[in-house]
Amino acid sequence: MTETLSDLALQLSVELEKQSLTMATAESCTGGWVSQVLTAVPGSSGWFEGGIVSYSNAMKHRLLDVSEELLSTYGAVSQPVAEQMARGVARKLGVQASIAISGIAGPGGGTVDKPVGTVHIAWYRRGKTFSEAFLFTGDRQQVREQSVRVALSELIRLLQ
Template sequence: MDTYLISRAISELGENLRVHNNFLATAESCTGGLLGSTLTDVAGSSEWFAGSVVAYSNDVKSKLLGVSEDILEQHGAVSEPVVLAMAENVLKTIGADISVAISGIAGPGGGTPEKPVGTVWMAWAWPGGTRAKLYNFTGDRTAIKEQSVMAAINGLLGVAK
């Protein structure tokens, strides 16, 4: 990851959140906490970052984030309905103003023809709105996780204005 570009993007995001007195929460699956760690690498993030739920297993997605077991069974963890529920429910769980949720297949295994390695769903939520997007990243496990973090930050920049 280009640490300079990420640091600049996070600083801009943090300033946008701070100016509006908003707090951010994250719900991460395939990134395993990398987004939260990356956000808190920037000094002053405690002024706008509320916290994160690393919901790697479906059980945690269901129990901590209130994702319906029916949705998980019907659509799978890497799906639009799941990330939308994760993003919406982490707002309530943490008490934040804006959130992002990530669920995907970082590899090297776990992919299917319908959802190959690099398939990542993200959703952003805020009071009164949600948005989801499908990404198809390439590279090894580390590259997919890093691309996911950058895409999440870029999406947050579009929401936190």
């Protein structure tokens, strides 16, 4: 049986509380969905500091300190940008862990190099940044949900 997003958020809360860590999110294509799932957990104010939805490149630069050079060289949907988003939100919000997501949920916006469903997720944990590229399938809602699921699952794994 597949765990629900609520189950994953609860598991993440246990790991964060056990290690006395706080976290934050930097979201683009998921539009705050990770933050919504996390804040649905009772007591999340003890470990969730907040999230930044940075949909435009200007907001990624202004709010998360993503360099304009990275944005112009690699594009918003890229590993270096997702990693800088994860580090930027951790620094800005003063947390030890973060999740950053940037992708193309569709139905439009895809290219040959970056088709619809391309999502870059980065995780920051105690000074180290990890990232991975994914090609999710389905409609906009499904791509976004898969992004949230993987983001939570992987942070749980990284904290264990």
